[in-house]
Amino acid sequence: MYESPGNVHQVIDAACVRFASAENIEELAKSCDMRGGMLRNKLNPNQPHQLTVSELIKITKETDNHDIINSAILEIGLIAVRLPKQGSAKPLALSAMNVTAHTGDINRHILEVESERRLTRHKKDAIVTKANSTIRELVFLISDVENRCGGAGPFMSMFADAVLSGIPMPGM
Numbered sequence: 001m002y003e004s005p006g007n008v009h010q011v012i013d014a015a016c017v018r019f020a021s022a023e024n025i026e027e028l029a030k031s032c033d034m035r036g037g038m039l040r041n042k043l044n045p046n047q048p049h050q051l052t053v054s055e056l057i058k059i060t061k062e063t064d065n066h067d068i069i070n071s072a073i074l075e076i077g078l079i080a081v082r083l084p085k086q087g088s089a090k091p092l093a094l095s096a097m098n099v100t101a102h103t104g105d106i107n108r109h110i111l112e113v114e115s116e117r118r119l120t121r122h123k124k125d126a127i128v129t130k131a132n133s134t135i136r137e138l139v140f141l142i143s144d145v146e147n148r149c150g151g152a153g154p155f156m157s158m159f160a161d162a163v164l165s166g167i168p169m170p171g172m
Contacts, residue, residue, distance in 0.1 A: 015071035
């Protein structure tokens with residue numbers, strides 16, 4: 001039997017609200033050749049105006065805030081991660097430690113949610129933000145290793161060596 005999913009744009013609407021509260025809408029609108037009130041309306045789920053794809057790309061590039069685009073892609077079951085820029089490599093150990101730290105933060109948030117038996121919007125946003133940061137760090141790590149070694153074989157060998165030598169693994 002078909003069950004109505006309700007508002008299928010709820011995730012995108014929440015992202016628009018978060019975006020509007022995080023960014024300076026007046027300045028952003030000016031830099032995107034738009035009126036501040038119009039951009040504010042387009043980010044307000046209670047208004048009929050909606051962002052066009054080109055406007056979404058403009059405001060994302062201008063602010064480097066990918067929240068709305070990530071939410072739109074999530075609606076179709078995908079996750080997007082910005083690829084690292086050439087020359088933005090950092091030590092592999094630092095990348096691995098960042099992944100572990102982000103994973104630890106996610107675990108802490110989950111334990112708090114479990115003990116309180118409720119997931120607030122703020123806590124949900126914190127978990128999603130940390131999860132996205134973790135995915136981004138993993139992509140940076142993979143990209144860096146691939147660029148250094150030129151293939152997946154050396155990466156798998158390095159990963160196996162790291163695990164066997166005692167790299168901290170979340171949940172273990």
